Amino acid sequence: MSMAVVYTDLDGTLLDHYTYAFDKALETIKALKAQGIPIVPCTSKTRTETVSLMQALELDNPMIIENGAAIWVPNDWGLTRPEGADIDVDANAWSHCFSPPRGMIRRQLAILNIEWGNRYxxxxELSDKQVMAITGLDEASAARAKDRHHCETLVWLGTPADKSIFARQVEALDLCCVQGGRFVHVLGTGGKGHAMSWLHHKIRAELPGFERAVSIAAGDAQNDAEMLEVADLALMVRSPVHDPPTPKRAGGMVISDNFGPAGWAEGIEALITRVEEEGRGRFLSKRHDHDAA
Incomplete structure (x- = not known):
């Protein structure tokens, strides 16, 4: 019987903000695998980016991608495929989308282009080399970062004050505008918190041994705030480049002393120990109790 599922942001959380290394988290990752505790990425990255990372980590778990716009689930996980989900025959998996296609989001954003087009x-639309310069990624990874289907990712060129006004105007179009560690992301309905809650409900309802699994969320940026709020337990990982997110919750959250993967390992180990010592029933909430079918 698994005690928990860990839902984690990647850049700046499990991965170093500058180098994308995860070596300081490897021992903790191995320990979680040995305990049967799944690690589920909940990231702004694309599917192709996240698949590549999961292979490097030797993980074969579901993935929440593009800021919660879609969920990708391997068939051998045994979760029932919801009506309308896409089938990925080559990858032996299915995906469920919460956000409209990127093309539809771009058409909505075009309404704002006259006023805002010179500020993002x-x-x-950038070349691979431009993405490499902004992110520090290699060329293949930069190409994967552009392979977006459900979210429009923006390089912000305006001021922070401009960004707040832009976000309000985006939301007036019934879209969602969130700030990640590097970029601004525009998507439709959903978000990391909604996608995590949907998936965790499904895991607890359908997977034997996970009926009382605690959800643990880890993140470092404002686009992680919602999932840090709705998880049973939360880890806020300190960032070397931006202010911490501001989740609204009364307790059940730890803040790391270290940055990136070192902070991730430190915080996850502390939370798992807490669950072991105090029992799962102490932390289980009704946050995920909704229909995931």
Whole structure:
């Protein structure tokens, strides 16, 4: 019987903000695998980016991608495929989308282009070399970062004050505008918190041994705030480059002393120990009790 599922942001959380290394988290990752505790990425990264990382980590778990716009689940996980989900025959998996296609989001954003078009660039419209310069990624990884289907990712060129006004105007179009560690992301309905809650409900309802699994969320940026709020337990990982997110919760959260993967390992180990010592029933909430079918 698994005691928990860990839902984690990647850049700046499990991965170092500058180098994308995860070596300082490897021992903790191995320990979680040995305990049967799944690690589920909940990231702004694309599917192709996240698949590549999961292979490097030797993990074969579901993935929440593009800021919660979609969930990708291997068939051998045994979760039932919801009506309308896409089938990925080559990868032996299915995906469920919460956000409309990127093209539809771009058409909505075009309404704002006259006023705002000179204050942002679409990441997908940049060359691979431009993306490499902004992110520090290698060329293959930069190409994967542009392979977006459900979210429009923007390089912000304006001021922070401009960004707040832009976000309000985006939300007036019934879209969601969130700040990640590097970029601004525009998507439709959903978000990391909604996608995590949907998936965790499904895991607890359908997987034997996970009926009382605690959800643990880890993140470092404002686009992680919602999932840090709705998880049973939360880890806020300190960032070397930006202020911490501001989740609204009364307790059940730890803040790391270290940055990135070192902070991730430190905080996850502390939370798992807490669950072991105090029992799962102490932390289980009704946050995920909704229909995931």
């Amino acid at each position: 660039q679409s990441l997908c």
